[in-house]
Amino acid sequence: MQKLSFLNEQISIPANELYLPAPDEMQLEAILQTAMSSPDHGELTPFRFLVIQGEALTELSEVFKQAAIERGADDLTILKQQKKPLRSPMIITVIAKITDNPSIPEVEQILCAGVAAQHIQLACRSLDFGSIWLTGDNCYDIFVYQALGLEINERIIGFIYVGTPDETNHKKNRSDAKKVTRFWKTSQHTDFAI
Ligand SMILES: Cc1cc2nc3c(=O)[nH]c(=O)nc-3n(C[C@H](O)[C@H](O)[C@H](O)COP(=O)(O)O)c2cc1C
Numbered sequence: 001m002q003k004l005s006f007l008n009e010q011i012s013i014p015a016n017e018l019y020l021p022a023p024d025e026m027q028l029e030a031i032l033q034t035a036m037s038s039p040d041h042g043e044l045t046p047f048r049f050l051v052i053q054g055e056a057l058t059e060l061s062e063v064f065k066q067a068a069i070e071r072g073a074d075d076l077t078i079l080k081q082q083k084k085p086l087r088s089p090m091i092i093t094v095i096a097k098i099t100d101n102p103s104i105p106e107v108e109q110i111l112c113a114g115v116a117a118q119h120i121q122l123a124c125r126s127l128d129f130g131s132i133w134l135t136g137d138n139c140y141d142i143f144v145y146q147a148l149g150l151e152i153n154e155r156i157i158g159f160i161y162v163g164t165p166d167e168t169n170h171k172k173n174r175s176d177a178k179k180v181t182r183f184w185k186t187s188q189h190t191d192f193a194i
Helices: 002-008 023-035 056-070 073-088 105-124 142-147
Strands: 048-055 090-097 131-133 154-165 180-186 188-191
Touching: 002 105, 023 048, 023 105, 048 056, 048 105, 048 188, 056 073, 056 142, 090 105, 105 154, 142 188
Parallel strands: none
Antiparallel strands: 048 090, 090 154, 131 154, 180 188
């Protein structure tokens, strides 16, 4: 049971509380490798990653700014969007690659990409990095998709901001799983057996 505490203590760190250093090349490779054990129906590997760091973050900030302008955003929103990528030293963009498949629906492929993203978050923390999975308007914006070179069958499912937290002691109270669990048997539903 003790081993489960690693999962129970998983926590997201706000993007503006993630500092240098970001994972180095070897650490990044190890982190991304954990995503490859996401449960993958049909072994489609329905995801890929775009790692954005250093000067590329400034380039992404221009992309977010332009996208906000294209969306007709007001000046304050444009500025906020422009600043977003500059909060953390690394962003791992998780992209779902949807293949037309008669037995593996789109939702399963997106879920597989989602689990890959969560593996990345857990792997980051196991190496003492912090992370947060963010979406927002840029995740669904055609201008951003074009700038990042997405294909027609691809969707950004999240920007995972990564860096070093100022402290490793972040904690959060989680609600009780028993509240959302019933045991099903024919038409009888019973509460969690305590
Ligand atoms: C698909 C997805 C998209 C998310 N998008 C956002 C977002 O745009 N903004 C945000 O504040 N949190 C977003 N979150 C939630 C954060 O990643 C994080 O879970 C939340 O801040 C709660 O922190 P916790 O993970 O420590 O419970 C998203 C989570 C998921 C799974």
